[in-house]
Amino acid sequence: MTRPRPSGGSAASASFVASMAGAVDLSALKQRAQQPPPGAGESAGGPPSGAEVTEANFESDVLVRSNEVPVVVVLWTPRSDASVQLVDLFSGLAAQDGGKWVLATVNVDTASRVAQAFGVQAVPTVVALAAGQPLASFQGMQPPEQLRKWVDSLLSATAGKLSGGADEGEADEVDPALASARESLEAGDFDAAKAAYQSILDGDPAHVEAKGAIRQIDFLTRATTHPQNAVALADAAPGDIDAAFAAADVMVLNQDVTGAFNRLIALVRTTFGDDRTRVRTRLIELFELFDPTDPDVIAGRRNLANALY
Structure with missing residues (x-):
């Protein structure tokens, strides 16, 4: 969950906020990657353009490398012509940009646990990471000119924020208090984090990362207290709002983000007054855990608006 503190208030900077907990479980994958399977190779010096990512090299070639330059991860399958074409297009762009960012590929057929950590629902899926965290993503094929614009936007959003993209002596020194908060969060010590x-927020009420991290911590603290069969309990009591809230939290933790949103949207349609307000408020809280440009969030907000009006 470490990332540089964003500057300014733009949407691109705000996307650095810790906003994808539950959907992209990179920390869990990092822990597994520290025990590579027998015979797994190790990366030296970061991935070349189009390097194939496995559990063994995920930490070094994606998480660590993304502290230096953005890493664009393409989750693909050789069984899909669109996937193959997208990898080829990104390979060409990476070559054109000469190391300003790096490309990494995940074959979902052979690296299923890596794909699961990204919460992949369809291929091809593209996720850009900076400072070890997801920054932007999309699914499906895009025309070359749109890919060029997407990469340029990524480079603009991360300019000067990563060690590999800053001139010598320009990198901002991390605030010790912020570094301590990040360490506690990475260690899973939610109370300390x-x-x-x-x-930090008391001293700087507009601190974007602190606000996002607290939102994320509150969700994880709440969601991890629910019973594992929360979804079944909610299904057995369709009118129980608290049961629906618990089920939605567990579904987000289990990477069924769309299902969680749809469950609460359906409840919005059948509730009124204060109950409807409660459900709408909780749904918005879940939206705010994610990048506002995430397709699931965009669809969820549209469906919520339809349910309300």
Whole structure:
């Protein structure tokens, strides 16, 4: 969950906020990657253009490397012509840009656990990472000119924020309080992390990362207390709002983000007054855990508007 503090208030900068917890479980994959399978090779010096990512090299070739330059991960399958074409197009763009960003590929057929960590629902899927965290993503094939614009936007959003993209001596020194908060969050010490981020927020109420991290911590703290059969309990009591809330949290943790949104949207349609307000408020809280440009969030907000009006 570490990332440079964003500057300014643009949407691109705000996307650095910790906003994809539950949908992209990169920390869990990082822990597994520290015990590579027998015979797995190790990367040296970061991935070349189009390097294939496995559990063994995920940390070094994606997470660590993304602290230096953006890493564009293409989750694909050789069984899909669109996937193959997209990888080829990104390979060409990476070559054109001469190391300003790097391309990594994940074959979902052979690296299913890596794909699962990204919450892949369809291929091809593209996820851009910076400072170890998802920054932007999309699914499906895009025309070459749109890919060029997408990469240029990525480079603009990360300019000067990563060690590999800054001139010598220009990199901002990380605030010790922020570094401590990030370390606690990465270690899973939610209480310490929240206290540290709250202290930062008290001094700087507009601090984007602190606000996003606290939102994420509150969700994880709540969601991990629900029973594993929360979905079944909610299905057995369709009118129980609290049961629906618990089920939606568990579904997000299990990477069924669309299902979680749809469950609460369906409840919005059948509730009124204060109950409807409660459901709408909780749904918006879940939206805010993710990048606002995430397709699931865009669809969810549209469906919520339809349910309300």
